[in-house]
Amino acid sequence: MRPRLVLFGDSITEQSFQPGGWGAALADRFARKADVVLRGFSGYNTRWALKVLPRAMEGAAAAAADPAAVTVFFGANDASLPDRVQAHQNVPLDEYRTNLRAICAYFKEQWPSAAIILITPPPIHEPARIRDIYGDDDPSRQPERTNEAAGSYAQACITVGKELGHPVIDIWTKMQEFPDWQTCALSDGLHFTPTGNKILFDEVVKTLASIGFSQERLPSDLPLYHEIDPKDPMKALGA
Amino acid sequence: MRPRLVLFGDSITEQSFQPGGWGAALADRFARKADVVLRGFSGYNTRWALKVLPRAMEGAAAAAADPAAVTVFFGANDASLPDRVQAHQNVPLDEYRTNLRAICAYFKEQWPSAAIILITPPPIHEPARIRDIYGDDDPSRQPERTNEAAGSYAQACITVGKELGHPVIDIWTKMQEFPDWQTCALSDGLHFTPTGNKILFDEVVKTLASIGFSQERLPSDLPLYHEIDPKDPMKALGA
Numbered sequence: 001m002r003p004r005l006v007l008f009g010d011s012i013t014e015q016s017f018q019p020g021g022w023g024a025a026l027a028d029r030f031a032r033k034a035d036v037v038l039r040g041f042s043g044y045n046t047r048w049a050l051k052v053l054p055r056a057m058e059g060a061a062a063a064a065a066d067p068a069a070v071t072v073f074f075g076a077n078d079a080s081l082p083d084r085v086q087a088h089q090n091v092p093l094d095e096y097r098t099n100l101r102a103i104c105a106y107f108k109e110q111w112p113s114a115a116i117i118l119i120t121p122p123p124i125h126e127p128a129r130i131r132d133i134y135g136d137d138d139p140s141r142q143p144e145r146t147n148e149a150a151g152s153y154a155q156a157c158i159t160v161g162k163e164l165g166h167p168v169i170d171i172w173t174k175m176q177e178f179p180d181w182q183t184c185a186l187s188d189g190l191h192f193t194p195t196g197n198k199i200l201f202d203e204v205v206k207t208l209a210s211i212g213f214s215q216e217r218l219p220s221d222l223p224l225y226h227e228i229d230p231k232d233p234m235k236a237l238g239a
Numbered sequence: 240m241r242p243r244l245v246l247f248g249d250s251i252t253e254q255s256f257q258p259g260g261w262g263a264a265l266a267d268r269f270a271r272k273a274d275v276v277l278r279g280f281s282g283y284n285t286r287w288a289l290k291v292l293p294r295a296m297e298g299a300a301a302a303a304a305d306p307a308a309v310t311v312f313f314g315a316n317d318a319s320l321p322d323r324v325q326a327h328q329n330v331p332l333d334e335y336r337t338n339l340r341a342i343c344a345y346f347k348e349q350w351p352s353a354a355i356i357l358i359t360p361p362p363i364h365e366p367a368r369i370r371d372i373y374g375d376d377d378p379s380r381q382p383e384r385t386n387e388a389a390g391s392y393a394q395a396c397i398t399v400g401k402e403l404g405h406p407v408i409d410i411w412t413k414m415q416e417f418p419d420w421q422t423c424a425l426s427d428g429l430h431f432t433p434t435g436n437k438i439l440f441d442e443v444v445k446t447l448a449s450i451g452f453s454q455e456r457l458p459s460d461l462p463l464y465h466e467i468d469p470k471d472p473m474k475a476l477g478a
Contacts, residue, residue, distance in 0.1 A: 018267050031253050222294060238290070
């Protein structure tokens with residue numbers, strides 16, 4: 001049976017099957033090798049995610065086998081500032097760490113053989129956040145998220161990953177290595193453009209490969225067209 | 240548990256998670272409501288599909304429930320002409336009908352409550368097929384597929400759907416209603432551009448809605464962000 005890859009996260013996961021999205025790109029890359037299962041919940045932080053976790057994972061795994069891997073991609077909402085308009089999404093840094101540990105522990109218990117891949121929150125482009133929320137560039141406005149706060153949560157995510165021995169994709173740092181990431185990689189200062197999606201996709205593919213989950217190493221489900229002998233097609237198909 | 244939508248077909252299904260693809264668009268549309276399962280097999284005709292059917296469906300359904308619907312989208316390869324370069328993919332028209340019936344019977348037996356949606360082969364733009372295979376426009380060349388042959392298989396698919404009482408998407412006819420479909424909807428005279436994908440996506444969404452599988456009627460998996468009270472977020476989450 002095909003291995004499964006479960007994508008668990010907030011809106012950046014929920015929207016990952018939009019055109020150019022990183023989730024769809026994974027499903028396409030592993031089209032004959034693995035099933036990609038989408039479990040994205042827009043607006044959710046780790047506190048809410050932890051609360052609904054068993055319900056969120058209903059049907060995500062097959063009865064017979066653990067998923068091969070699960071991505072855990074939260075923090076963008078946790079890092080909303082506690083004194084700004086999205087305050088109700090904020091989760092304090094200490095609790096974010098605790099929640100991430102609890103989410104990992106849940107997966108470890110439910111799916112002992114699944115690799116857990118943590119993804120840090122992405123960087124934030126503050127002027128675009130102000131425009132997104134207030135519709136203008138009014139300099140008296142303050143963004144509900146800052147890049148600095150997102151960076152603290154990214155660092156916390158890295159710490160938890162190291163502590164538990166799970167691979168971490170530091171998309172906060174990685175994305176900022178790209179020129180003009182603020183507008184090339186982010187559409188509204190938070191969510192991803194196709195370019196931003198591609199940056200994350202490449203990192204996920206690299207991390208998956210490091211745990212043996214790659215196009216090269218995964219077998220194809222049923223013979224590929226070029227493996228089927230035109231003179232005796234049914235032979236390859238087990239006739 | 241989320242209902243499932245299984246996409247079973249040839250390369251036009253296998254490639255449906257490429258950017259702009261109809262499969263990814265379905266996964267995005269139902270991101271919080273249903274799981275889309277990809278079972279596309281490039282180059283396969285109904286004879287090969289029937290041969291591998293039980294293996295192809297491993298893991299496609301959950302243990303506890305039938306998928307809500309399955310799309311069956313074959314015929315583009317069956318309709319390859321028997322005296323041209325892709326002759327080994329050809330399946331005679333009568334056998335195509337018989338195979339489609341057998342595929343439907345299999346799903347009916349395995350998943351009694353699943354809706355079976357047949358999709359006809361798409362139209363063919365012959366000059367583009369010649370270019371795709373021979374790399375030039377040499378008028379002495381003959382295409383391996385013709386639009387007329389594809390039309391016969393489309394008609395056969397419609398007949399089988401009527402006979403068995405399954406909805407049929409006649410993409411052969413539908414696509415040809417669009418101006419410049421030859422180059423706007425098809426990339427190589429056979430496979431779909433993003434525009435072609437959108438045409439099919441719209442038809443699949445309409446057909447799914449006709450069997451009660453729609454954004455409006457399917458419940459969301461866990462509370463949506465706007466349903467969560469900022470003053471008491473945990474209330475909606477069942478705390």
